[in-house]
Amino acid sequence: MSTDLSLHHRRRAPTPAEMAAIPWLALLGANERERAEHELKVGDALTGDFVCRIGRPVTYWFGVVDGLLKMSSDSPDGHSMTFTGVPPGGWFGEGTALKREPYRYNIQALRKSVVAGLPVDTFHWLLDHSIGFNRFVMNQLNERLGQFIAAREIDRMANPEVRVARSLAALFNPVLYPGVGELLRITQQELAYLVGLSRQRVNEALTALATQGAIRVEYGGLRVLDLTALRANVFQTS
DNA sequence: TCATTAAATTGTT
């Protein structure tokens, strides 16, 4: 089930609909945009495919057009630690792209996904030529820093309901993941895998959150009704 | 397009 580096296999030019799902294109000037659109590639990643692996040289700056990815790292004892999920509209790897260093984490598809890639050289060229692009990247770095700090707090929480709530709130982040919108396409099994809980525990937590009116549970996805209420679950104990 | 069947997902124990 788990093959390798699918983006490097069946790459193709993005369709207009896929272009529209790339949030930073709209921030570019005409010249920059034309070049970026010309250099952008997309690839289909099947469930279990690796988009990038720790230690591999940087080839692209990646973004999710559709589907769901998982960002994780390997600890020395062989276990892998999941950092976060990456839903549609999310772009990642700018840190390693900036320094042209090897990737520091694995990115794996949790389900069949469409992944876009901007060649590193074009990424640098855009940094040199577009102020809008620089703003996007800076904003991206800042927002993700906030997420990683929040993630450490989430890890310390014992209460499953709170963990699910905060993890969900992170995935609904409109700055990092503008492609998500009101409805996050994620199964309870996938969410369980991301949060590190059993599916039944996640199901229980989701039902409770739905009762609170924070979300609505739908088949194959979750609809956010009150993002503030989701985040506010920090202080709830049971 | 509709009806039937298979597959995926959810809710519950």
Next chain:
DNA sequence: AACAATTTAATGA
């Protein structure tokens, strides 16, 4: 972990 119920996707007329 296993099961039944529900929803979606696939198939073929």
